[in-house]
Amino acid sequence: MYDFLVVGAGFSGAVIAERLASQLDRKVLVVEKRDHIGGNAYDYYNEDGILVHKYGPHIFHTNYDDVWKYLSQFTEWNGYTHRVLAFVDGRKVPIPINLTTVNTLLNKNFTEDELKDYLESVRIKLPEVKNSRDVVVSQVGEYLYEKFFRNYTYKQWGVYPEELSPEVTRRIPVRFNTDDRYFTDKYQGLPAEGYTELFKRLLKNDNITVLLDTDYREIIEEVRFDRLIYTGPIDYFFDYKYGRLPYRSLHFVSETLDMEFFQEVAVVNYPNDHDFTRITEFKHMTLQQHPKTTIIREYPRPEGEPYYPMPTAEGREIYQRYYKEASALKSVYLLGRLAEYRYYNMDQVVKRALEMFSKLAREY
DSSP states (O other), X not given: OEXXXXXXXXXXXXXXXXXXXXXXXXXXXXXXXXSSSSGGGOEEEOTTSOEEETTSOOOEEESOHHHHHHHTTTOOBOOOOOOEEEEETTEEEEESOOHHHHHHHHTOOXXXXXXXXXXXXXXXXXXXXXXXXXXXXXXXXXXXXXXXXIHHHHHHHSSOGGGSOTHHHHTOOXXXXXXXXXXXXXXXXXXXXXXXXXXXXHTOXXXXXXXXXXXXXXHTTTOOXXXXXXXXXXHHHTTTTXXXXXXXXXXXXXEEESSXXXXXXXXXXXXXXXXXXXXXXXXXXXXXXXXXXXXXXXXXXXXXXXXXXXXXXXXXXXXXXXXXXXXXXSSEEEOSHHHHTOOOOHHHHHHHHHHHHHHHHHHO
């Protein structure tokens, strides 16, 4: 008999399981359909001994003191600061757009104030922001929109920015100085020994049982439990009765090279060149020393593992029908990206799990 059945061993499932087991002394069964814990943050050493992220680069960053303090019980951090370049017109320039980016592309020598004046002069003043394109052109104008956003968005989502809701580009920063950090959060880094080690420690509790390579549907009739915490796709939970929710997936092509480093930073975006969106080189992030290096190229695609909820009105409408039905269920809790059909950063996922635990703790 388990107090909780938790479906999924990613951040949502692992954090809520750890809290229930350690703080409330509850018996928890974690069921994971993949053959590993960690969800999309899973990392491993490849055949060349290089630590890689199986599902693309994961850099932890947060301004939540409680989230950072909580996870720091289970890992030390390597202090990595994320920087990204974009390959545009044959040159690699910082992204998010900053003073260096604009000066390089336009062959200018703007000061911070002059950059503000320039962007004010080229931005398109719209009466209403209706889509992702509107968000960008109202900030930086048509030229930078074309160079950085239009084609990259199409590769990433399969549609142009005009067809996506404003939230996709709403949070894209523009910097008037030379700050080239991708994230400016208070805390940033990667687990010093890798994400998988972090997850092992989260789930190392006598009250927690982990079952891998198992679809929860295969065992749900055989297992006795009191409450269900579901972190998988909500449309799968309801057997797609209202239709499948639209997602974008990714295909990763890995290559190990006989050189110490392949590129200048961990991630280089390719907005306009090639079919892939970016190349990631893991050693920049993990700070591992190794004579060889592994890179991966990311190819977005419409089918496969669900990574990004499609930010369209149609998708939200379908989700609301599932959510309404889920809300009426007793002793069932939806948690995380797939269950809530929202793109959360890792810290937001952890924050949501901690908040749910606080709610459950009050009920017991």
